Amino acid sequence: MQSNKISIKQFFIYFKIAISGKEQEFTSGSIRRAVFMLAVPMILEMLMESIFAIVDIFYVSKVSVNAVATIGLTESVITLVYAVAIGLSIAATAIVARRIGEKDREGASKAAVQVIFLGVFVAALISVLGILYPKEILQLMGGEPELIAEGYGYTQVLLGGNVTIMLLFLINAIFRGAGDASIAMWALVLSNGLNIILDPMFIFGFGLIPAYGVEGAAIATTIGRGTAVIFQIFILFYGWSKIKIEFKDLVLRVAVMINLIKVSIGGIGQFLIGTSSWVILMRIMSEFGSEVLAGYTIAIRVMMFTIMPAWGMSNAAATLVGQNLGAKKPQRAEDSVWKTGKYSAIFMGLVSLIYLVFAPQIISWFTQEAEVVKNGALCLRIIAAGYIFYGYGMVVINSFNGAGDTKTPTWINFICFWLFQLPFAYITALTFDFGPIGVFMAITFAELLIAVIGIIWFKKGYWKSVKV
Template identity: 85%
Template sequence: MQSYSIKEVFHLFKQAVSGKEQDFTSGSIRRAVFMLSIPMILEMVMESIFAIVDIFYVSKVSVNAVATIGLTESVITLVYAVAIGLSMAATAIVARRIGEDDRTGASKAAVQVIFLGILVAIIISMIGLFYPKEILGLMGGEDDLIAEGYGYTQVLLGGNVTIMLLFLINAIFRGAGDASIAMWALILSNSLNIILDPIFIFGLGPIPAYGVKGAAIATTIGRGVAVIFQLAVLFYGWSKIKLGFKDLVIHISVMLNLIKVSLGGIGQFLIGTSSWVFLMRIMSEFGSEVLAGYTIAIRVMMFTLMPAWGMSNAAATLVGQNLGAQKPDRAEASVWKTGKYSAIFMGSVSIIYLIFSPQIISWFTQEPEVVRNGALCLRIIAAGYVFYGYGMVIINAFNGAGDTGTPTWINFVCFWLFQLPLAYITAIILDFGPLGVFFAITLAEVMITVIGLVWFKKGKWKFIKV
């Protein structure tokens, strides 16, 4: 088996983040996984830093402010569902066209997915701008929480076009194998968010203290600047996908193909994220302290889940490009290798969480009840981390092949038919409280991984046409 010295690893790392053009359909699979995974992992880490930074500063405001973020994020995940569904289609189709050496086709797909994203974002913005209080009320927020936090919901949903385009354009870059560009976009966005968060939350000079609303303002500005950077690269930069103003034309056949592929992706994430909304609704029954602990724990978890997501995105790109190049065996081998690396990483992280959960949660708050519930959540969910690591790669491999239908029915069975009933019965009816919800989350993710592995081995994904 090929091995690398520390010097060679460092050299490959520099190549991976530099954005130099690579061919991922030939040569060492291990090297291809490394070259794609590194910028994608860094990109996902940058995305999760958004969550960590917001919680760190907002936890200094109030418990209600933290709970507001939790309720709003559970609704924003519905935006993520559409964005991720469309982005899966973009990655699959762009990767397939690149593998076929059809860059014109890849560019056409890129333009159509941007048009679709803007259209969806406008609709969501209208709802967020006019009904933020009603949204928090439906999620179970108490009156004082709504009064303090509705501005956060209004700004974040109203400016959701920045979320949508950041996801979609980065998906285009990933599909083309330009993962480093997506990484730099997130670095820019996060740097601005870290600088602007305390300014808008606590005030500085002529800028008033907006409280929790300030976190949404800072995040939206940071993401907006990153989107401008992405568009500049697409039109004037060094990506494999190059656009001109002449390309800004609607191609109905390409758009319909994108919609067809994305429907499965949107469906699977709507199933997953809507179940998350219902879980948050169950959690709200136990008060703001429990809800705040749960929110902090999930944000901390996202920080370490994102590297696994990065590796799973690398697997999706490798599957798409290698299927386009008529190399299905290489596509499959890429998935097994990436899954192994992801499981090893997640297993290592789980040990840290199992031992140090109270200390980690206490970095964000000193409220004893919040720390206790947050630590409990972190420990129980971390117990399934090895399964998460492998499962993410397997599920995203289906998506990279354009087979977004298989993960949809897997999510439906595991989330709606298993996780939600189990969480409600154990937490409410059997009176286990938050513990029931935490166990339901972990068991559902283990179930997804097992079913995904069985179905992946059948190999039907190799024959999907996009």
């Protein structure tokens, strides 16, 4: 009994250290402790990111079914922005982690500046499209005229202000690569807290603020993320992280930029494959009407809440791989992945049991529309059936990225998403008339396949010899 009290006490001591960011060394000592110290703030960071989605859906579901469907269609397009942001962040984490492992903090800082330059440039291009063509984007995604008329403002604001999404991802990736996961977490806490406060004010109106409806959700989210980006930049310039940027560093360094682009191409490619597949799945779902689309959108948002912790653990594994390869400790890098993968699979397995049993009740928190609840619960249960594979596979795939081997996950995504998932979804949902069940099954089977292929290839160990 006494030992249990000590272990619980130790847990809270380690938890406090993890969120404070006091732990700085991850290339020596206990691997389990290193995983814990990195994973805790990364899990909390990802939970904060997923709460954005949950909060928006919670409030917008009180506006209309069309408003919820608008978020679903817009988010399926915004995932293309996420693909670029995450792809660049993969390169940022891999390069910064490798430089930190090599004890080259100046090199890490130079890479960080080029990451930010590249992110701003790409975001500016996307903003132009979002501001000028929001209605056309929703129409392309299969939105009905009433939906477009009600929701195009949401699309315009979110895409127009996508630089806040881009920089929040990229700068947090820099912090994670440096091992400063707690700073990334606090940036998301700030942006999320503001979003929770501002969402109802801009959606329903408050004082001098008019009721913007679904567009208000985008305004609140953009303000929240933008404030967090300012917070991140202050930290970078004032040196409260391992990465410190000075005004003399704000120059284009061609060699560093080329290396960054080289590593990020694979990262962008793998997520463009994954997210474009998601866009097409959303397009297939739109064939079944707004109720089915709304149920699917709510279910995906709920699942994001629990997928994010697994994503946080996979980010921890990526940082450990990068830093330990930089420190010339490949076996420690591999052991870190297997341990993190086991923890992720256990967590996702427990979550899947909750979803399988309580899916209708969970969906009904967000809507009372019977048809929406029915389809959302069905989606939640079918996809949750493969959660264990999803958790393990996510860690293994992101570990390739942490090593700078972005080509391998790209090929795995291409095979599992484009060659398997999309044909399977189309044929079962539309040709064989399974309806939305065909799409849900395609998602589950594809994630299972990714995990199996990823584990087999990871064991071959080619990733240990990648140079960045």
